[in-house]
Each structure stands twice: as structure tokens, then as C-alpha cells.
Amino acid sequence: MKKLSLLLFTTLLLSSCASKIVDIALKKTGVLDSKVTLKTLTYKDKVIVFAEMMHLGKVEFYKDVKSKIDSLENEGYFVFYEGLYLKKSDRVIKENDTINYLKFRKILNLDPLLEYSNVKPLSEYVSKYDLIDQPDYADLGLTPENSQSVDLPVTVLINEFEKEKGSVILNDCDYKTPLGSENYTCETVNSEDKKFFLKEIVENKRNINLVDKIKTTTKKKILILYGKKHYTPVEKLLKEHS
Template sequence: MKKLFLLSLSFLLFGCKSFLINKALEKVGVYDDEVKIKIISNANKKIVFIPMKHIGTESFYDDVRAKIDSLDKQNHFFFYELVTGEEDSITSKKFRKISGLPENDKGYLEILDSVFKKIKYKKKLIDQPKDQMELGFNKNKSKNVDVTLQQIIAHYEAENGEIVLEKCDYDTPINKMSKCSNVKLDKKKLDKSILDFRNEKIVREIYLNTSENLVIVYGENHYSGILKILQERDSTWTEIK
């Protein structure tokens, strides 16, 4: 999801002005040509985690496709990431209020280019395919296990109280940065709703699914949280790669 990716990227890039842009992109793995999978298991299930990036090299996405194809032939079942939800301007404005990010249908790379004008990237970069099926998922053996944007906002408000929109929020088009001033962003509160809440949903789906061999194709920031929840439920969950 664009909003969530750009949120995590912005904290890294803007949080330390001394970092050169290419060094920052390299640090988060944007220039990797291969995906580094992780494998965890307990007595009943094995899970392959494929950490995705929303901007990367063409070789990276080719490698993801190759690994998905190989695991599909080994009869794995796939979970993939896709925050959905019906178009709702209030929900979108509330998300912008807590994240600072406007709604944008442009590709990730185009948005990055608009922020860092005239930057010469270390390698040629492309956007992650918008259609998850372009990564090679078998429709009969894959499932979107993500939440909706409405559910994220409902969770945030249940934890922190109602997100109150101001006149400046309503007056600013949803695809523009809000003109509201003195808005303080709280990354810890956001992470509880955009990471922890979604990780809990993934873990529930893991236990509901009858397959012994699962593949989770999600943003890499989800991995540690998923493993933590699994180990809290069952201490025999172990990293084997």
C-alpha cells in the first residue's frame, strides 16, 4: 500500500538529513537484485516469508516471481498484502491526518521522483506491480489476508480516540498535503494500527488455514511482528532460515 510504504520510508529518509538519498535507499534494500526469504516452522506448519518492496529493481521482482513459481509447484498456499476498502473521503482524510500523507494514485517511483527532483539513482528502479497477480500467484492457492483502510482507522480510533478533522482538512484536496498546521505525527501509535493490527490478522489466518506449507508475501517490516505474535502463542515457532 502506497501510504504505508511512504510513511515508513519518510521516517527513514527525513529523520537523518546527513544520509545521502542513495545511501538511504540502499539501506532499506531498494537496490537489491534478489529477495532474501525467511523460513519459520513449528510442529504443524512451515511458513516461507517473502519480504516485498514497493520500489525495487527489475531483477528483484523477477526473483520474487521465480520463488513464487517454485513454491507454487511445491504445493504451498500464499497470503498476500493488499489494503482495500471502498472509496471514502472521510476515511482517507483521517488517514492523512494521522500519517501526513495525501492520497495518491501515482506510482511509488513517480512520487519519490517528485520529492527528490533530479536525483540520479544508483540503479534503474521500477514500481512493484499494482496487480498482485502479476507476481504469479495461483488464484486457487492464494488469498488477500489484509485489512481495509476503514478497519485501520477504526482500530486507531479505538486505541487513541476519535480523529477530529478540522476545516483545513476538509478544504484541502485529498491528493494534496494538508494545510493544517501544528500536526504532530506519532509513529508508535501509527505502527500499532498499520503494523501490529495487520500482523494479528495474518496470524489468525495462519491458524485458520489448513495448509501445512504457507507463503507470506508482505512488506518486510511485518516479519518481526508476525514472528513475535506466533511465538507468544506457541513457543515452538522457530526460525530455520
């Protein structure tokens, strides 16, 4: 009986600790923020406001994002955004790139068509913290007239990876598990290749592309909507090219 009580106490204690760890992690990454953080950069005669975006967050956070977009647009800012389309549904229709999506999933074990609210372990905390997926940019007030994508398509990301690491070989499991499925259990690439893809391609190549867009645009006031982890390397690259 004492052993059973001790086991139950230990389980409850571990559960409590796990919950606290999740609290700390979500707060640290900004998922629980109610307001978006804006940081200002300069490049020659251009003023850049970097909005640290979250792909999963609070309703209040995205309301604040929309408010900031509206205010800065009224001040003459043009928006550069992460991703390729104003609406997520357009990505599937316009790209129609199943093979490269499958390769992306095999490398990162992350389905590009699966919303963050359905990705484990994040999905387990959506209800607890009242989180939602990042709304479409169109719902945040972006239009083809006031904004522009400054991202790289998955085709480019996969091509860059395969130049360095060789072809990503898909198997029956990859083909038979539909994109958008929450039950992807196929074998993925080794951890070294995964880290390379994440750091050198998904992060560095896209940061370089973003900085190139900043350098070559004729816009003088720019609002950037991009994941917060991109801010520091983008700031560094801009300083190196000043």
C-alpha cells in the same frame, strides 16, 4: 570571491554527502536489492516462507519475486499477501471509502492512493536508481485460487485509532485537496498520535491479524508476501503461540 568559492564548495560537498546518505539508506532498506530475501518459519505442522517485499524497488527484484512465487507454487505453497486486492485499481472501486482515506492521510501525511514513486523524497531518486512501484499481484502470478489477502482494511485501522485517540477531525483543506494529489499541505495530527497509529495500529494490529490467519488456516505450506519490517515481530508472535 573566496567566500563565493567556499559557499559553492560547501554546497557541492553537502550535496555529495546527501547523495551518499541516500545510497546507504536505500541499500539498508532493501530498495536497491535485485533479489528478494526469503526466510523460513514454522508453526506447529506448517512451513512458512516469508518473502521480504518492497513497495518500491528494482525491476530485477520483482522479476525475482515472480520467479520465487512460481517455484514455490509448484511445490504446493499457498500465498498470503499484504493489501486487500490483487490489483490496485480494485481497491478504489471496491472500497469507495473517501472519508477514511482522508483520515489516513491526515494522520500519517501519506496518501494511500499515491504511488510510492510519487512520494517525496523517494520520488527524487526514482530515475537515478531506476526504481518502479511494486507491480499488481496479478502481474506477479497471483490468482484468487492460489492466494488470499491477510490484511486489514483502512476502515478497521481508522476505527481502532479513533477508539484510543478520539475522532480524526477533517477540515476544508483536507476535503479540498484531492486524494492522489502530490501537494498535500494540510495540518496533520500531532507526532505522538502519528507514532501511535504507525506502531500500534498499522504495524502491530496487522501483524496480529497476519499471525491469526497463519494459525487458523488449513494450509500447510504458506508463502507470505509482506513488507520486510513485519518479519521479526511476526516471528516473535509465532514463537509465543507455539
